[in-house]
Amino acid sequence: MSATDGGSATEGDARGGPGGDTVAAVVRQWRAVHPDLDTGPMEIIGRINRCSALLQQAEDAPLRRAGLSRAEFDLLGALRRTGHELTPGDLARETFSSGAAVTKRLKQLTERGLVERRGDTRDRRVAHVRLTDAGRDLVDGILPEQLAYESAVLSGVDGTEQGELAALLGALLGRLEGRLEALRV
Protein backbone atom coordinates (compact mmCIF):
# COMPACT_ATOMS: atom_id res chain seq x y z
CA MET A 1 0.00 0.00 0.00
CA SER A 2 2.06 2.97 -1.20
CA ALA A 3 4.10 2.70 1.19
CA THR A 4 4.84 3.51 1.71
CA ASP A 5 2.32 3.84 1.80
CA GLY A 6 -0.11 3.27 3.70
CA GLY A 7 -1.76 -0.03 4.54
CA SER A 8 -5.03 -0.20 2.76
CA ALA A 9 -7.31 -2.39 0.75
CA THR A 10 -10.33 -2.43 2.93
CA GLU A 11 -9.27 -2.58 6.54
CA GLY A 12 -10.63 -3.33 9.96
CA ASP A 13 -13.08 -1.90 12.40
CA ALA A 14 -14.09 -4.57 14.80
CA ARG A 15 -10.61 -5.02 16.22
CA GLY A 16 -11.00 -8.67 15.15
CA GLY A 17 -11.18 -10.39 18.48
CA PRO A 18 -9.06 -13.41 19.38
CA GLY A 19 -8.69 -15.72 16.41
CA GLY A 20 -9.57 -13.07 13.83
CA ASP A 21 -7.37 -10.51 12.17
CA THR A 22 -8.58 -7.07 11.12
CA VAL A 23 -9.15 -8.20 7.55
CA ALA A 24 -11.52 -10.90 8.70
CA ALA A 25 -13.47 -8.24 10.56
CA VAL A 26 -13.65 -6.03 7.49
CA VAL A 27 -14.82 -8.88 5.31
CA ARG A 28 -17.53 -9.62 7.84
CA GLN A 29 -18.69 -6.04 7.59
CA TRP A 30 -18.85 -6.13 3.83
CA ARG A 31 -20.78 -9.36 3.86
CA ALA A 32 -23.33 -7.89 6.21
CA VAL A 33 -23.89 -5.02 3.79
CA HIS A 34 -23.66 -6.98 0.53
CA PRO A 35 -24.47 -10.62 1.33
CA ASP A 36 -24.58 -11.46 -2.35
CA LEU A 37 -20.98 -10.62 -3.22
CA ASP A 38 -18.12 -13.11 -3.25
CA THR A 39 -15.69 -11.70 -0.74
CA GLY A 40 -13.19 -14.52 -1.20
CA PRO A 41 -10.56 -12.45 -3.00
CA MET A 42 -10.51 -9.92 -0.17
CA GLU A 43 -9.34 -12.53 2.28
CA ILE A 44 -6.20 -13.03 0.25
CA ILE A 45 -5.53 -9.65 -1.28
CA GLY A 46 -6.54 -7.64 1.75
CA ARG A 47 -4.28 -9.74 3.94
CA ILE A 48 -1.34 -9.53 1.61
CA ASN A 49 -1.63 -5.77 1.48
CA ARG A 50 -2.03 -5.42 5.20
CA CYS A 51 0.82 -7.80 5.97
CA SER A 52 2.99 -5.92 3.55
CA ALA A 53 2.26 -2.60 5.20
CA LEU A 54 2.98 -3.94 8.67
CA LEU A 55 6.10 -5.79 7.60
CA GLN A 56 7.52 -2.80 5.81
CA GLN A 57 6.89 -0.62 8.77
CA ALA A 58 8.63 -3.13 11.01
CA GLU A 59 11.51 -3.62 8.62
CA ASP A 60 12.16 0.06 8.32
CA ALA A 61 13.14 0.37 11.96
CA PRO A 62 16.61 -1.19 11.65
CA LEU A 63 17.24 0.72 8.44
CA ARG A 64 16.44 4.09 9.91
CA ARG A 65 18.90 3.37 12.65
CA ALA A 66 21.52 3.18 9.89
CA GLY A 67 20.23 6.41 8.34
CA LEU A 68 18.82 4.78 5.21
CA SER A 69 15.37 4.66 3.73
CA ARG A 70 14.09 1.40 2.36
CA ALA A 71 14.34 2.74 -1.18
CA GLU A 72 17.97 3.65 -0.64
CA PHE A 73 18.74 0.26 0.83
CA ASP A 74 17.07 -1.46 -2.10
CA LEU A 75 19.29 0.45 -4.47
CA LEU A 76 22.47 -0.34 -2.57
CA GLY A 77 21.33 -3.92 -2.17
CA ALA A 78 20.85 -4.32 -5.89
CA LEU A 79 24.44 -3.26 -6.44
CA ARG A 80 25.70 -5.54 -3.71
CA ARG A 81 23.87 -8.69 -4.70
CA THR A 82 24.55 -8.47 -8.41
CA GLY A 83 28.22 -7.94 -7.60
CA HIS A 84 28.94 -5.67 -10.53
CA GLU A 85 28.33 -2.16 -11.77
CA LEU A 86 24.84 -1.22 -12.89
CA THR A 87 23.58 1.68 -14.97
CA PRO A 88 20.85 3.97 -13.62
CA GLY A 89 18.45 2.26 -15.99
CA ASP A 90 19.40 -1.15 -14.61
CA LEU A 91 18.85 0.15 -11.11
CA ALA A 92 15.42 1.46 -12.00
CA ARG A 93 14.45 -1.98 -13.30
CA GLU A 94 15.97 -3.79 -10.32
CA THR A 95 14.23 -1.65 -7.77
CA PHE A 96 10.96 -1.30 -9.68
CA SER A 97 11.02 2.45 -9.56
CA SER A 98 11.13 5.27 -12.05
CA GLY A 99 14.31 6.54 -13.59
CA ALA A 100 13.76 9.93 -12.06
CA ALA A 101 13.62 8.45 -8.57
CA VAL A 102 16.87 6.63 -9.19
CA THR A 103 18.53 9.83 -10.36
CA LYS A 104 17.56 11.54 -7.13
CA ARG A 105 18.66 8.73 -4.90
CA LEU A 106 21.98 8.38 -6.69
CA LYS A 107 22.66 12.03 -6.14
CA GLN A 108 22.22 11.69 -2.40
CA LEU A 109 24.06 8.41 -2.10
CA THR A 110 26.96 9.79 -4.12
CA GLU A 111 27.18 12.81 -1.85
CA ARG A 112 27.27 10.51 1.12
CA GLY A 113 30.10 8.58 -0.45
CA LEU A 114 28.24 5.27 -0.63
CA VAL A 115 28.29 4.91 -4.43
CA GLU A 116 30.51 6.16 -7.25
CA ARG A 117 29.76 6.72 -10.88
CA ARG A 118 31.85 6.70 -14.01
CA GLY A 119 30.89 7.39 -17.57
CA ASP A 120 30.84 4.67 -20.17
CA THR A 121 33.76 4.97 -22.52
CA ARG A 122 31.87 3.88 -25.60
CA ASP A 123 28.44 5.39 -25.08
CA ARG A 124 28.52 8.71 -23.34
CA ARG A 125 24.82 8.58 -22.49
CA VAL A 126 25.21 5.83 -19.96
CA ALA A 127 26.74 5.91 -16.53
CA HIS A 128 28.03 3.01 -14.47
CA VAL A 129 27.37 2.99 -10.77
CA ARG A 130 29.21 0.93 -8.19
CA LEU A 131 29.40 0.71 -4.42
CA THR A 132 32.27 2.38 -2.64
CA ASP A 133 33.99 0.40 0.11
CA ALA A 134 31.94 2.37 2.62
CA GLY A 135 28.77 1.49 0.73
CA ARG A 136 29.60 -2.19 0.62
CA ASP A 137 30.48 -2.25 4.30
CA LEU A 138 27.25 -0.50 5.16
CA VAL A 139 25.14 -3.04 3.28
CA ASP A 140 27.08 -5.96 4.70
CA GLY A 141 26.67 -4.55 8.16
CA ILE A 142 22.94 -4.01 7.87
CA LEU A 143 21.94 -7.18 6.09
CA PRO A 144 22.44 -9.71 8.90
CA GLU A 145 20.70 -7.40 11.30
CA GLN A 146 17.86 -7.01 8.85
CA LEU A 147 17.49 -10.74 8.33
CA ALA A 148 17.59 -11.41 12.04
CA TYR A 149 14.89 -8.84 12.54
CA GLU A 150 12.77 -10.40 9.82
CA SER A 151 13.30 -13.79 11.36
CA ALA A 152 12.08 -12.49 14.68
CA VAL A 153 9.02 -10.95 13.09
CA LEU A 154 8.11 -14.27 11.50
CA SER A 155 8.87 -16.31 14.59
CA GLY A 156 5.20 -16.51 15.46
CA VAL A 157 4.64 -18.85 12.53
CA ASP A 158 6.09 -22.34 12.77
CA GLY A 159 8.66 -23.69 10.33
CA THR A 160 6.40 -25.95 8.32
CA GLU A 161 3.88 -23.22 7.80
CA GLN A 162 6.60 -20.82 6.76
CA GLY A 163 7.62 -23.24 4.04
CA GLU A 164 4.06 -23.64 2.80
CA LEU A 165 3.52 -19.92 2.85
CA ALA A 166 6.69 -19.23 0.87
CA ALA A 167 5.68 -21.85 -1.69
CA LEU A 168 2.14 -20.58 -2.12
CA LEU A 169 3.29 -17.00 -2.39
CA GLY A 170 5.90 -18.04 -4.91
CA ALA A 171 3.22 -19.67 -7.03
CA LEU A 172 1.00 -16.60 -6.82
CA LEU A 173 3.83 -14.24 -7.55
CA GLY A 174 4.95 -16.28 -10.53
CA ARG A 175 1.43 -16.04 -11.92
CA LEU A 176 1.17 -12.36 -11.25
CA GLU A 177 4.48 -11.55 -12.84
CA GLY A 178 3.73 -13.67 -15.87
CA ARG A 179 0.26 -12.25 -16.16
CA LEU A 180 1.29 -8.64 -15.92
CA GLU A 181 3.93 -9.12 -18.53
CA ALA A 182 1.33 -10.73 -20.75
CA LEU A 183 -1.62 -8.40 -20.20
CA ARG A 184 0.50 -5.23 -20.01
CA VAL A 185 -2.53 -3.00 -19.82
Place this chain on the structure above:
Amino acid sequence: MSATDGGSATEGDARGGPGGDTVAAVVRQWRAVHPDLDTGPMEIIGRINRCSALLQQAEDAPLRRAGLSRAEFDLLGALRRTGHELTPGDLARETFSSGAAVTKRLKQLTERGLVERRGDTRDRRVAHVRLTDAGRDLVDGILPEQLAYESAVLSGVDGTEQGELAALLGALLGRLEGRLEALRV
Protein backbone atom coordinates in the same frame (compact mmCIF):
# COMPACT_ATOMS: atom_id res chain seq x y z
CA MET B 1 5.73 -1.08 -3.08
CA SER B 2 4.41 2.65 -2.26
CA ALA B 3 4.59 2.21 -3.28
CA THR B 4 3.57 3.95 -3.92
CA ASP B 5 4.85 3.06 -3.43
CA GLY B 6 6.76 1.12 -4.59
CA GLY B 7 7.41 -2.59 -4.77
CA SER B 8 10.62 -3.29 -3.00
CA ALA B 9 12.28 -5.47 -0.44
CA THR B 10 15.08 -6.85 -2.48
CA GLU B 11 13.86 -7.55 -5.95
CA GLY B 12 14.82 -9.47 -9.02
CA ASP B 13 17.49 -9.47 -11.64
CA ALA B 14 17.62 -12.81 -13.31
CA ARG B 15 14.11 -12.58 -14.69
CA GLY B 16 13.42 -15.76 -12.69
CA GLY B 17 13.13 -18.29 -15.49
CA PRO B 18 10.25 -20.75 -15.74
CA GLY B 19 9.33 -22.04 -12.30
CA GLY B 20 10.95 -19.17 -10.42
CA ASP B 21 9.65 -15.76 -9.54
CA THR B 22 11.82 -12.67 -9.30
CA VAL B 23 12.17 -12.98 -5.55
CA ALA B 24 13.62 -16.46 -5.91
CA ALA B 25 16.20 -14.99 -8.28
CA VAL B 26 17.11 -12.24 -5.84
CA VAL B 27 17.47 -14.68 -2.99
CA ARG B 28 19.78 -16.77 -5.16
CA GLN B 29 21.93 -13.72 -5.74
CA TRP B 30 22.17 -12.92 -2.06
CA ARG B 31 23.09 -16.48 -1.23
CA ALA B 32 25.87 -16.41 -3.75
CA VAL B 33 27.32 -13.31 -2.10
CA HIS B 34 26.64 -14.27 1.52
CA PRO B 35 26.36 -18.07 1.68
CA ASP B 36 26.35 -17.97 5.45
CA LEU B 37 23.16 -15.95 5.95
CA ASP B 38 19.73 -17.45 6.48
CA THR B 39 17.71 -16.07 3.61
CA GLY B 40 14.54 -17.84 4.64
CA PRO B 41 12.67 -14.73 5.78
CA MET B 42 13.23 -13.07 2.41
CA GLU B 43 11.30 -15.76 0.64
CA ILE B 44 8.22 -14.84 2.59
CA ILE B 45 8.59 -11.15 3.23
CA GLY B 46 10.03 -10.32 -0.16
CA ARG B 47 7.19 -12.17 -1.86
CA ILE B 48 4.51 -10.55 0.25
CA ASN B 49 5.86 -7.13 -0.53
CA ARG B 50 6.22 -7.83 -4.21
CA CYS B 51 2.77 -9.42 -4.48
CA SER B 52 1.31 -6.47 -2.68
CA ALA B 53 2.90 -4.00 -5.06
CA LEU B 54 1.71 -5.89 -8.12
CA LEU B 55 -1.77 -6.47 -6.73
CA GLN B 56 -2.22 -2.86 -5.79
CA GLN B 57 -1.10 -1.73 -9.18
CA ALA B 58 -3.56 -4.13 -10.79
CA GLU B 59 -6.38 -3.19 -8.47
CA ASP B 60 -5.96 0.47 -9.12
CA ALA B 61 -6.98 0.14 -12.75
CA PRO B 62 -10.74 -0.24 -12.16
CA LEU B 63 -10.68 2.50 -9.56
CA ARG B 64 -8.98 5.02 -11.79
CA ARG B 65 -11.66 4.38 -14.34
CA ALA B 66 -14.10 5.65 -11.72
CA GLY B 67 -11.90 8.64 -10.98
CA LEU B 68 -10.88 7.52 -7.50
CA SER B 69 -7.56 6.77 -5.93
CA ARG B 70 -7.21 3.72 -3.73
CA ALA B 71 -6.92 5.90 -0.66
CA GLU B 72 -10.16 7.67 -1.53
CA PHE B 73 -11.92 4.39 -2.14
CA ASP B 74 -10.71 3.04 1.18
CA LEU B 75 -12.19 6.02 2.92
CA LEU B 76 -15.54 5.74 1.18
CA GLY B 77 -15.47 1.99 1.73
CA ALA B 78 -14.98 2.40 5.45
CA LEU B 79 -18.10 4.55 5.59
CA ARG B 80 -20.07 2.13 3.49
CA ARG B 81 -19.16 -1.07 5.28
CA THR B 82 -19.61 0.25 8.79
CA GLY B 83 -22.99 1.58 7.77
CA HIS B 84 -22.92 4.62 10.01
CA GLU B 85 -21.28 8.00 10.36
CA LEU B 86 -17.63 8.16 11.32
CA THR B 87 -15.49 10.99 12.64
CA PRO B 88 -12.28 11.99 10.87
CA GLY B 89 -10.38 10.29 13.67
CA ASP B 90 -12.32 7.07 13.15
CA LEU B 91 -11.57 7.25 9.46
CA ALA B 92 -7.88 7.69 10.11
CA ARG B 93 -7.89 4.55 12.26
CA GLU B 94 -9.98 2.59 9.78
CA THR B 95 -7.81 3.42 6.83
CA PHE B 96 -4.51 3.28 8.69
CA SER B 97 -3.50 6.73 7.63
CA SER B 98 -2.70 9.98 9.37
CA GLY B 99 -5.33 12.45 10.43
CA ALA B 100 -3.86 15.06 8.13
CA ALA B 101 -4.29 12.80 5.13
CA VAL B 102 -7.91 12.20 6.05
CA THR B 103 -8.53 15.92 6.34
CA LYS B 104 -7.23 16.45 2.81
CA ARG B 105 -9.20 13.61 1.32
CA LEU B 106 -12.39 14.66 3.02
CA LYS B 107 -12.02 18.12 1.56
CA GLN B 108 -11.85 16.76 -1.95
CA LEU B 109 -14.57 14.17 -1.49
CA THR B 110 -16.85 16.77 0.02
CA GLU B 111 -16.29 19.08 -2.93
CA ARG B 112 -17.18 16.23 -5.24
CA GLY B 113 -20.37 15.64 -3.33
CA LEU B 114 -19.52 12.10 -2.27
CA VAL B 115 -19.52 12.72 1.49
CA GLU B 116 -21.17 15.20 3.82
CA ARG B 117 -20.13 16.41 7.24
CA ARG B 118 -22.01 17.75 10.20
CA GLY B 119 -20.74 19.00 13.51
CA ASP B 120 -21.35 17.13 16.72
CA THR B 121 -23.95 18.85 18.83
CA ARG B 122 -22.31 18.05 22.14
CA ASP B 123 -18.62 18.35 21.36
CA ARG B 124 -17.86 21.01 18.84
CA ARG B 125 -14.40 19.67 18.10
CA VAL B 126 -15.67 16.59 16.38
CA ALA B 127 -17.25 16.21 12.99
CA HIS B 128 -19.39 13.38 11.69
CA VAL B 129 -18.93 12.26 8.13
CA ARG B 130 -21.36 10.24 6.08
CA LEU B 131 -21.77 9.15 2.49
CA THR B 132 -24.12 11.06 0.26
CA ASP B 133 -26.44 9.05 -1.96
CA ALA B 134 -24.03 9.67 -4.81
CA GLY B 135 -21.16 8.42 -2.67
CA ARG B 136 -23.01 5.27 -1.69
CA ASP B 137 -24.02 4.57 -5.25
CA LEU B 138 -20.45 5.04 -6.42
CA VAL B 139 -19.09 2.55 -3.90
CA ASP B 140 -21.83 0.05 -4.61
CA GLY B 141 -21.18 0.39 -8.31
CA ILE B 142 -17.44 -0.10 -8.04
CA LEU B 143 -17.32 -2.89 -5.49
CA PRO B 144 -18.62 -5.78 -7.59
CA GLU B 145 -16.39 -4.71 -10.43
CA GLN B 146 -13.45 -4.56 -8.06
CA LEU B 147 -14.15 -8.00 -6.62
CA ALA B 148 -14.56 -9.50 -10.07
CA TYR B 149 -11.27 -8.01 -11.08
CA GLU B 150 -9.58 -9.39 -8.00
CA SER B 151 -11.10 -12.75 -8.68
CA ALA B 152 -9.68 -12.71 -12.17
CA VAL B 153 -6.25 -11.75 -10.91
CA LEU B 154 -6.25 -14.71 -8.52
CA SER B 155 -7.68 -17.13 -11.05
CA GLY B 156 -4.25 -18.59 -11.71
CA VAL B 157 -4.29 -20.17 -8.26
CA ASP B 158 -6.68 -23.06 -7.71
CA GLY B 159 -9.43 -22.96 -5.11
CA THR B 160 -7.83 -25.23 -2.53
CA GLU B 161 -4.62 -23.28 -2.59
CA GLN B 162 -6.51 -20.04 -2.26
CA GLY B 163 -8.06 -21.34 0.91
CA GLU B 164 -4.72 -22.40 2.34
CA LEU B 165 -3.16 -19.13 1.41
CA ALA B 166 -5.92 -17.12 3.05
CA ALA B 167 -5.60 -19.20 6.20
CA LEU B 168 -1.83 -18.92 6.44
CA LEU B 169 -1.91 -15.21 5.79
CA GLY B 170 -4.62 -14.82 8.39
CA ALA B 171 -2.44 -16.57 10.95
CA LEU B 172 0.55 -14.42 10.06
CA LEU B 173 -1.47 -11.25 10.09
CA GLY B 174 -3.00 -12.09 13.43
CA ARG B 175 0.47 -12.53 14.85
CA LEU B 176 1.75 -9.34 13.30
CA GLU B 177 -1.13 -7.28 14.54
CA GLY B 178 -0.91 -8.71 18.01
CA ARG B 179 2.83 -8.34 18.10
CA LEU B 180 2.90 -4.76 16.92
CA GLU B 181 0.33 -3.79 19.46
CA ALA B 182 2.43 -5.50 22.12
CA LEU B 183 5.91 -4.39 21.13
CA ARG B 184 4.84 -0.87 20.09
CA VAL B 185 8.43 0.22 19.57
Place this chain on the structure above:
DNA sequence: AAGAGACTCTTTACCAGTAAAACACCTGTT
Protein backbone atom coordinates in the same frame (compact mmCIF):
# COMPACT_ATOMS: atom_id res chain seq x y z
C1' DA C 1 27.98 12.69 -44.08
C1' DA C 2 23.73 14.20 -42.64
C1' DG C 3 19.41 13.84 -40.70
C1' DA C 4 15.51 11.01 -38.38
C1' DG C 5 14.42 8.51 -34.80
C1' DA C 6 15.57 5.87 -30.72
C1' DC C 7 17.65 5.59 -26.34
C1' DT C 8 19.71 7.04 -21.66
C1' DC C 9 19.59 9.99 -18.21
C1' DT C 10 18.22 14.42 -15.93
C1' DT C 11 15.25 18.28 -15.02
C1' DT C 12 10.90 20.36 -14.12
C1' DA C 13 6.40 20.81 -12.25
C1' DC C 14 3.45 18.88 -9.42
C1' DC C 15 1.01 15.81 -6.03
C1' DA C 16 -0.02 13.05 -1.94
C1' DG C 17 1.67 11.85 2.14
C1' DT C 18 3.75 12.81 6.86
C1' DA C 19 5.31 15.06 11.38
C1' DA C 20 4.89 18.69 14.14
C1' DA C 21 2.78 22.90 15.39
C1' DA C 22 -1.38 25.39 15.83
C1' DC C 23 -6.12 25.80 16.91
C1' DA C 24 -10.41 24.94 19.11
C1' DC C 25 -12.73 22.81 22.42
C1' DC C 26 -13.67 19.77 26.45
C1' DT C 27 -12.99 18.08 31.37
C1' DG C 28 -11.42 17.61 35.87
C1' DT C 29 -9.28 20.01 39.70
C1' DT C 30 -8.65 23.44 42.76
Place this chain on the structure above:
DNA sequence: AACAGGTGTTTTACTGGTAAAGAGTCTCTT
Protein backbone atom coordinates in the same frame (compact mmCIF):
# COMPACT_ATOMS: atom_id res chain seq x y z
C1' DA D 1 -14.85 30.15 37.82
C1' DA D 2 -10.51 29.62 36.06
C1' DC D 3 -6.85 27.11 34.59
C1' DA D 4 -4.03 22.89 33.28
C1' DG D 5 -3.84 19.34 30.56
C1' DG D 6 -5.93 16.32 27.19
C1' DT D 7 -8.35 15.43 22.81
C1' DG D 8 -10.09 16.08 17.85
C1' DT D 9 -9.08 18.36 13.75
C1' DT D 10 -6.68 21.36 10.64
C1' DT D 11 -2.67 23.91 9.02
C1' DT D 12 2.11 24.34 7.82
C1' DA D 13 6.47 23.02 6.02
C1' DC D 14 8.63 19.62 3.93
C1' DT D 15 9.76 15.06 1.61
C1' DG D 16 9.96 11.73 -1.80
C1' DG D 17 7.59 10.00 -5.56
C1' DT D 18 5.90 10.34 -10.55
C1' DA D 19 4.92 11.88 -15.46
C1' DA D 20 6.28 14.51 -18.96
C1' DA D 21 9.44 17.43 -21.15
C1' DG D 22 14.28 18.29 -22.15
C1' DA D 23 19.22 17.53 -23.24
C1' DG D 24 22.68 14.87 -25.02
C1' DT D 25 24.23 10.85 -27.58
C1' DC D 26 24.02 6.94 -30.60
C1' DT D 27 22.66 4.36 -34.92
C1' DC D 28 20.61 3.44 -39.07
C1' DT D 29 19.44 4.75 -43.59
C1' DT D 30 20.13 6.99 -47.47
